[in-house]
Amino acid sequence: MDVDLSVELGVGTPRPLLLRNPVLSAAGTFGYGVEYARLLPLDRIGAVVTKSTTLRPRAGAPMPRWVETPSGMLNAIGINNPGIDRVRRTYAPKWKGLGAPVILSVAGETVEEYIEVALRVEEAENVSALELNISCPNVHEGGMWFGTDPHQAAGVTSAVRAVTSLPLIVKLTPNVADISGVARAVEDAGADAVSLVNTLTGMVIDTASRRPVLGNRTGGLSGPAIRPVAVRMVWEVAQSVDVPVIGLGGITRADDALQFIMAGASAVQVGSSGFGRPSTIVEVADGLGAWCAEKGVSSLADVRGCVLPSGSRCS
Numbered sequence: 001m002d003v004d005l006s007v008e009l010g011v012g013t014p015r016p017l018l019l020r021n022p023v024l025s026a027a028g029t030f031g032y033g034v035e036y037a038r039l040l041p042l043d044r045i046g047a048v049v050t051k052s053t054t055l056r057p058r059a060g061a062p063m064p065r066w067v068e069t070p071s072g073m074l075n076a077i078g079i080n081n082p083g084i085d086r087v088r089r090t091y092a093p094k095w096k097g098l099g100a101p102v103i104l105s106v107a108g109e110t111v112e113e114y115i116e117v118a119l120r121v122e123e124a125e126n127v128s129a130l131e132l133n134i135s136c137p138n139v140h141e142g143g144m145w146f147g148t149d150p151h152q153a154a155g156v157t158s159a160v161r162a163v164t165s166l167p168l169i170v171k172l173t174p175n176v177a178d179i180s181g182v183a184r185a186v187e188d189a190g191a192d193a194v195s196l197v198n199t200l201t202g203m204v205i206d207t208a209s210r211r212p213v214l215g216n217r218t219g220g221l222s223g224p225a226i227r228p229v230a231v232r233m234v235w236e237v238a239q240s241v242d243v244p245v246i247g248l249g250g251i252t253r254a255d256d257a258l259q260f261i262m263a264g265a266s267a268v269q270v271g272s273s274g275f276g277r278p279s280t281i282v283e284v285a286d287g288l289g290a291w292c293a294e295k296g297v298s299s300l301a302d303v304r305g306c307v308l309p310s311g312s313r314c315s
Ligand SMILES: Cc1cc2nc3c(=O)[nH]c(=O)nc-3n(C[C@H](O)[C@H](O)[C@H](O)COP(=O)(O)O)c2cc1C
Pocket: 026, 027, 028, 029, 051, 052, 073, 075, 077, 079, 105, 133, 171, 197, 198, 199, 221, 222, 223, 224, 226, 248, 249, 250, 251, 269, 270, 271, 272, 273
């Protein structure tokens, strides 16, 4: 049977983005996509989300930057990246032949920095959408994360919305009591979609040295350990917003992705599972198609949000 896995983001915006399927890479776990072009058939995934990119190059956090945990990893990379100008020069020309559209993840320490990166992307070639990583400190406000406060999250979203014609995804942090409140705030501020979750803050201590293992002391937990938390948050957010929800956190196979879709997600992202097995993202995409064909489901829309309470905004 014919299965339609396509997803549209930014419907009604000047540059809507049609994805062939709903499986994207997660920011920071897939480089700038070009590193994987010879390794994987990228024309079988929905899109590449890049490493978060800032205005100026960033060296990142002190070593060590990651440690294994049961069913996951804890990392504090510190958004090391070459800066937007170098990304435009080095990677953007190569994105044309990549096989998948590129969504640039944007990070910054101030609203002005987000605006400046978005403006430079507006003139760049081969970028199909922006994803705002708002789990970055707002130094003007004393080091708090933009994403933990609905007001701050809305502020950075509306500022970027004002300067970009690209579909705008805002990536939410799970390190909050009420993620739906932040999701509603960024939707009202002009986000075309929300993605969740970023990593959960954690710490691992080396008892021999009596010190935290990571150079940054704390880090972000990812992998299968966080999947139930992420699925629950997607389920909550899908009941609270009308824009598409992109779910991620611990996806290792198509069945994991289906959990997010049944919780209300329109698309998913595959992150740290790709470190051990780079082909995971392609297998998840292929697996969703195979599942639909086997179950006689012609579109994932038929099962999207099937566990949401009836009458939910997304159901
Ligand atoms: C090594 C590493 C680097 C990451 N870098 C970024 C980043 O630059 N920007 C971002 O928004 N998220 C970043 N993340 C978070 C992932 O995109 C994702 O939200 C998180 O890992 C949960 O998904 P997963 O369990 O599938 O890995 C990073 C995660 C890891 C493990």
